[in-house]
Amino acid sequence: MMRLSIIIPTLNEATTIAETLAQLQPLRQQHEVIVIDGGSTDNTRTLAEPFCDKLLYADQGRANQMNAGAEQAKGDVYLFLHSDSQVPENMDQLIEQHMSAGQRHWGRFNVRLSGHHPLFRLIETLMNLRSCITGVATGDQGIFISSKTFKQLKGYQVIPLMEDIDISKRLLQSHGRPACIKTCLITSSRRWEQHGVLKTILLMWRLRLAYFLGVHPNSLSKHYSNH
Numbered sequence: 001m002m003r004l005s006i007i008i009p010t011l012n013e014a015t016t017i018a019e020t021l022a023q024l025q026p027l028r029q030q031h032e033v034i035v036i037d038g039g040s041t042d043n044t045r046t047l048a049e050p051f052c053d054k055l056l057y058a059d060q061g062r063a064n065q066m067n068a069g070a071e072q073a074k075g076d077v078y079l080f081l082h083s084d085s086q087v088p089e090n091m092d093q094l095i096e097q098h099m100s101a102g103q104r105h106w107g108r109f110n111v112r113l114s115g116h117h118p119l120f121r122l123i124e125t126l127m128n129l130r131s132c133i134t135g136v137a138t139g140d141q142g143i144f145i146s147s148k149t150f151k152q153l154k155g156y157q158v159i160p161l162m163e164d165i166d167i168s169k170r171l172l173q174s175h176g177r178p179a180c181i182k183t184c185l186i187t188s189s190r191r192w193e194q195h196g197v198l199k200t201i202l203l204m205w206r207l208r209l210a211y212f213l214g215v216h217p218n219s220l221s222k223h224y225s226n227h
Contacts, residue, residue, distance in 0.1 A: 002096045003148070004031035005075030008083050009065035013052075014042040015083040016188065021051035023086060028053060031092060034073060036065040036074070062139070063163035070147075070155055078201055079144040084188035086114075087142065089184075095144055098179035106145040106171050107179030108137035115189030119197050135177045136168040140187045141224035143167070160218060 006024060010017055017035075024033050032053040037045050038060035051056050058068035066080050066189045077095060081087070085156075087108070088094060097108055110128045113120040127138070137143050145153075145165060154172055171178070192200045 001030070002077055002092070002094055002099075003075040004077050004079055004095065004144075005073035005078045006031060006033045006081055006149060007066055007069035007073060008035050008081050009032070009038060009062045009069070009195070010035055010040060010048065011038040011043050012042050012044060013038045013083040014040070014044045014047055014117040016046055018047045018051070018079075018085055020085060021048060027092060032073070032075060033071045036069040038062075038065050046148045049104065053166075061158065061160060063158045063160075064074040066163075067158070068156040070150055072223075073099040073147065075147060076145050077144055078150055081142055082139055083186060085142060085191065086175055086186040088183045088185065094181050095179075098181055099144075099146070103174040104177075105149040106143065106180060108141035109181045109183060111141045112184035112186050113192070114186055115193055117189070117192075117197060119201075120126070120189055120192070122153050123197075123201065131142070131179060132180050135172050136165060137178055139183075143183045145171070159208060172211040 004027070006027070008020070013177070019036075027033070034054045034056065035049070035052045036056045036058050037048070038058060045055060054072055056068055056072060058065045061152070070078055077099065079091075098104060108131065111124055113124050125157065127140070131137055131141065149171070153167065153174065157166045159166065168178075195203075208220045
């Protein structure tokens with residue numbers, strides 16, 4: 001049977017990490033959970049340690065942290081999960097079914113945002129539709145990749161932003177389209193709620209357009225941080 005390595009990068013996620021890891025505990029009978037902390041100054045590491053198989057430390061940066069987790073992973077498939085996501089109960093079975101049925105090398109879930117604002121239903125619908133059409137996935141959708149394929153690609157490019165878009169494009173070129181699992185993974189809508197729904201949408205559109213036009217992720221990261 002397929003074994004999953006669930007790889008979770010963290011940085012000051014004390015408010016969410018316990019809930020995220022709690023839902024994964026039944027999966028640890030067959031799979032492994034790896035948390036990679038990027039230098040939290042709250043009690044993220046203390047909360048995470050009893051509920052993961054490996055607690056690692058790496059230089060800050062989601063791409064760098066996920067690569068560090070993959071280096072220590074033993075699974076057949078790596079699932080890269082945000083620290084504020086809630087996965088479907090039969091997540092491992094869904095991944096195995098979709099990867100074996102279509103002989104896929106990678107994939108992602110549909111996403112549902114946790115908030116109740118009517119605009120969130122539109123946002124998540126457009127995110128899932130765009131991903132199905134383009135074959136490009138985002139970290140919010142829980143990207144999973146076979147360990148062999150991930151190693152062939154030499155992991156995530158260590159850039160401060162758009163690392164999920166970059167690896168999606170490389171996967172498309174080398175290994176074809178992703179398995180698109182319609183079952184939803186729930187991700188936190190706190191980013192939109194804290195900074196304003198419309199403001200956040202416009203910011204993400206601007207960043208993606210700039211990246212498409214060739215602006216380096218270092219410049220995009222500075223713009224993202226300023227907002």
